[in-house]
Amino acid sequence: MEQRIKIAIIGGGPAGLAAALGAYESGIKAEDILIIERDSCLGGILNQCIHAGFGLHRFGEELTGPEYAERYIKKVREADIGFITDAMVLALNDNKDITYISPTTGIVHLKAEAVILAMGCRERTRGALNIPGTRPAGIYTAGTAQRFVNIEGYMPGKEVVILGSGDIGLIMARRMTLEGAKVKAVCELMPYSSGLARNIAQCLDDFQIPLMLSHTVVKIHGKERVTGVTIAEVDSSLKPIPDTYKYISCDTLMLSVGLIPENEVSKGADIEIDRVTNGAVVDNFRQTSKSGIFACGNVLHVHDLVDFVSMESELAGRSAAKYVTEGFSGENKSDTVPKGGVRYVVPQKYYGSSIDEKTEFFYRVGKNYRNVSLNVLADGTLILKKKLVRAAPGEMGNISLKGEALDKARKASNLVFTIEEGENV
Amino acid sequence: MIYDVVIIGAGVTGTLLARELTKYKLNICFIDKGPDAANAASRANSGIVHAGFDAKSGSLKAKLNVRGCKMMKRITEELCVGYRNIPSLVLCFSESDRAALNELYERGIKNGVPDLRIVERDELVKLEPNISDKAIAALYAPSAGIVSPYELCIAAGENAVQNGASYIFNYEVKSITENDGIYIVSDGNSNVSARYIVAACGIHCDDIAAMSGDLDFEIIPRKGEYMLFDKSCAGCVRNVLFPLPTKNGKGVLVAPTADGNLIIGPNANVSEKDDTETTACGLNEIYENAVKLVKTLPSLKNVITSFAGQRPTPSTGDFIIKFSAKYKKMLHIAGIESPGLASSPAVAEYAVQLLSQAGLILEPNIKFNPYRKKLIKIRELSDDEKQKxxxxxxxxxxxxxxCESITEGEIVDAIQRPMGATTIDGVKRRTRAGMGRCQGGFCMPRVTEILSRELKKDMSDIRKYGQDSILLYGKTK
Incomplete structure (x- = not known):
């Protein structure tokens, strides 16, 4: 089957939904938008995140994942924006030709004028970590375990050790405890957690679950089902210290060791990928290196809070709308450059002459900081200094440029983002 | 019922033999202690169809390897199994190793390996652009290939069942006795009777042989660890690359897999039986050795899984294919270590000859269908065919x-086929669902649901693989 569409959105999770609404609210007709979702319903991973804590920034109230998703799904339905579920994109090229497959349509060749990538991310696995030992049942990524508990209603384990202190792992530590399982420890390789401070307090501390920083799992035991793990402390180069090996008996090893943007489809369109974020290189409109292909949400860079996914995706939706109605003129793009303690900045490029009145930049730092400043330099000249009481790798930061700083940024060929420590801060 | 032949062990030797025997009017049954075919050595090995220059000339191993390699193309076509004929290269890194390379070449010629030759650096670089800068020459064997070992094993089992063979899984043989010329195999609960027995049980061959009083050989389990890389790394090498062999075996190889990944390994360490643990130092060892063969090897970040398998190394130095001294109609097929996979079709053929010589009557089964029931692999079809x-x-x-674009239809097929999948790993090895870069993170709960639905079992009763590999402990509160 052949189809044409103005804006195709790959993924119907929080990013795809917000992008669709962003485009719709910019004047694109509902029937000119198509969301392609691979699961049986819209909402993405939010559907299994039944805990509260979503929406504080976006809606000023605390919602559960499904409630947060429902707000967007309702709007999409009310607007009658097109979507198809159980549909998986098999291919995308830089001509914005999409091939997708679904039980109801079969194979569809879809020609889009603009494409928004909103595929989200996947979890890193045991294999990617190369944890030695046996290969029994009972090793789950936190997200898989979450699906079993919250969607299927089954317990994947009774005595649990969690490796990695990513947010899903922390949330699952609490969830498993509430369901009657014993969470024996959360081991984190780094000397700091990659999760949000509030999750450490509410999910571990409140339940007296020990967070073991600078610890990792060095061996998995058990022939058929996990019977235990050996953990060890690691040194400053992250190598296990031999005298610190300790056996913990458990039936489950849960992994929360990082998320990887799912860019397999993007690669077909030969999109430039940022080696730090593992997402596309984008400009301030969230346009990738291929004209008319946009990216937003966790497929672009892994976010901590869905609220920021929504805001970023609404922007991508508005941009795609602008692209199909007016087009983008070919002004020069300038670069953003992460330096000294800043690991990455999104967007990586910006249109000097067409930045909005206020432009936001998102960044992550490489380690824990206290009382530092984030400095923005335009072609080497300091244009903005933002004091940070604390900055942590687990918490994405954002900084807005407006007014005078923005005027200076517009004229610059590069914007450097860097952390400054010391007395001048 | 009394079977004509009972085969103990549903590894690739066992299932290919079962299939070979269904070409005749015989009642065949293959049994295994595991929940499926391809439990042990056939599940975890390099997947290489060796050309046949490694084994000592005149040995059974040499003869069956060269013959098996020749048979592989046709058999994999019949069984709808992924196979690619790609050359192997044994690399030589210094002039002082030339003698060893030449020796290997001479042996290969003696063994009857076709089109074997030594290639010098200039040609080597053309054959394998990513070859190590230090490699000066190589033994080039264009008759080699790669095959998915567990797929071949399962496919042969399926085809045997399609042609009338029976199978019993989760049946661990505890004793074998003889009564009036009939052998009685028992797991302690139930008996299976047969006129002929074939023991093809990998690392446990000597344990089974002890039951028939044959104590003249031993099986030494040698563990080999592997790392499998993401499909995006498949372009790393075009050929199967080996270092020169040592006393310990063929060494760590770098090769594409039949399914389009990149594999490195194995090391070789004598271990306890059934020890398939990977170790930190073992994985380091294989990576460090693999790096030496190529200019660039993908980083460890690209590894999607690591695993270990055991080779059943015979104390005699050669494949052991012979009748029991006590039970005249019990055939041992033991010590089928590498190149066991490459040899397996020839081992099956040879075993049938021996059984016939021992009196097994081979009356052709005119209904024998060599073709495995058509396997639908949606990802490999054209858009029009997919649509159909x-x-x-x-x-x-x-x-x-x-990750691997496997559809619900294919998973349901895998469950419903002859000798169908009953476990998560069974589905995985038949369809590849869960074998991609997310290692089942997304699909495992869905596959569990589908198994539960198709087998009419509660989700908690679905196993990863073995009886005790529990996935779920009942419902939430």
Whole structure:
């Protein structure tokens, strides 16, 4: 089957939904938008995140994942924006030709004028970590375990050790405890957690679950089902210290060791990928290196809070709308450059002459900081200094440029983002 | 009922033999202590169809390897199994190793390996652009290949069942006795009777042989660890690359797999039986050795899984294919270590000859169908063909495993086929669902649901693989 569409959105999770609404609210007709979702319903991973804590920034109230998703799904339905579920994109090229497959349509060749990538991310696995030992049942990524508990209603384990202190792992530590399982420890390789401070307090501390920083799992035991793990402390180069090996008996090893943007489809369109974020290189409109292909949400860079996914995706939706109605003129793009303690900045490029009145930049730092400043330099000249009481790798930061700083940024060929420590801060 | 032949062990030797025997009017049964075919050595090995220059000239191993390698193309076509004929290269890194390379070449010629030759650096670079800068020459064997070992094993079992063979899984043989010329195999609960027995049980061959009083050989389990890389790394090498062999075996190889990944390994360490643990130092060892063969090897970040398998190394130095001294109609097929996979079709053929010589009557089964029931692999079809299948059955349009693009239709097929999948790993080895870069993170709960639905079992009763590999402990509160 052949189809044409103005804006195709790959993924119907929080990013795809917000992008669709962003485009719709910019004047694109509902029937000119198509969301392609691979699961049986819209909402993405939010559907299994039944805990509260979503929406504080976006809606000023605390919602559960499904409630947060429902707000967007309702709007999409009310607007009658097109979507198809159980549909998986098999291919995308830089001509914005999409091939997708679904039980109801079969194979569809879809020609889009603009494409928004909103595929989200996947979890890193045991294999990617190369944890030695046996290969029994009972090793789950936190997200898989979450699906079993919250969607299927089954317990994947009774005595649990969690490796990695990513947010899903922390949330699952609490969830498993509430369901009657014993969470024996959360081991984190780094000397700091990659999760949000509030999750450490509410999910571990409140339940007296020990967070073991600078610890990792060095061996998995058990022939058929996990019977235990050996953990060890690691040194400053992250190598296990031999005298610190300790056996913990458990039936489950849960992994929360990082998320990887799912860019397999993007690669077909030969999109430039940022080696730090593992997402596309984008400009301030969230346009990738291929004209008319946009990216937003966790497929672009892994976010901590869905609220920021929504805001970023609404922007991508508005941009795609602008692209199909007016087009983008070919002004020069300038670069953003992460330096000294800043690991990455999104967007990586910006249109000097067409930045909005206020432009936001998102960044992550490489380690824990206290009382530092984030400095923005335009072609080497300091244009903005933002004091940070604390900055942590687990918490994405954002900084807005407006007014005078923005005027200076517009004229610059590069914007450097860097952390400054010391007395001048 | 009394079977004509009972085969103990559903590894690749056992299932290919079962299939070979269904070419005749015989009642065949293959049994295994595991829940499926391809439990042990056939599940975890390099997947290489060796050309046949390694084994000592005149040995059974040499003869059956060269013959098996020749048979592989046709048999994999009949069984719808992924196979690619790609050359192997044994690399030589210094002039002082030339003698060893030449020796290997001479042996290969003696063994009857076709088109074997030594290639010098200039040609080597053309054959394998990513070859190590230090490699000066190589032994080039264009008759080699790669095959998915567990797929071949399962496919042969399926085809045997299609042609009338029976199978019993989760049946661990505890004793073998003889009564009036009939052998009685027992697991302590139930008996299986047979006129002929074939013991093809990998690392446990000597344990089974002890039951028939044959104590003249031993099986030494040698563990080999592997790392498998993401499909995006498949372009790393075009050929199967080996270092020169040592006393310990063929050494760590770098090769594409039949399914389009990149594999490195194995090391070789004598271990306890059934020890398939990977170790930190073992994985380091294989990576460090693999790096030496190529200019660039993908970083460890690209590894999607690591695993270990055991080779059943015979104390005699050669494949042991002979009748028991006590039970005249019990055939041992033991010590089928590497190149066991490459040899397996020839081992099956040879075993049938021996059984016939021992009196087994071989009357052709005219209904024998060498072709495995058609396997639908949606990802490999053209768009038009995909469309055709989806309009017949919409489940072929529903992707369950996103990484490998495996549909619900294929998973249901795998469960419903002859000798169908009953476990998560069974589905995985038949369809590849869960074998991609997310290692089942997304699809495992869905596959569990599908197994539960198709087998009419509660989700908690679905196993990863073995009886005790529990996935779920009942419902939440």
């Amino acid at each position: 299948y989806i309009s017949k059955n919409p489940a072929y349009g529903k992707i369950i495993c996103r």
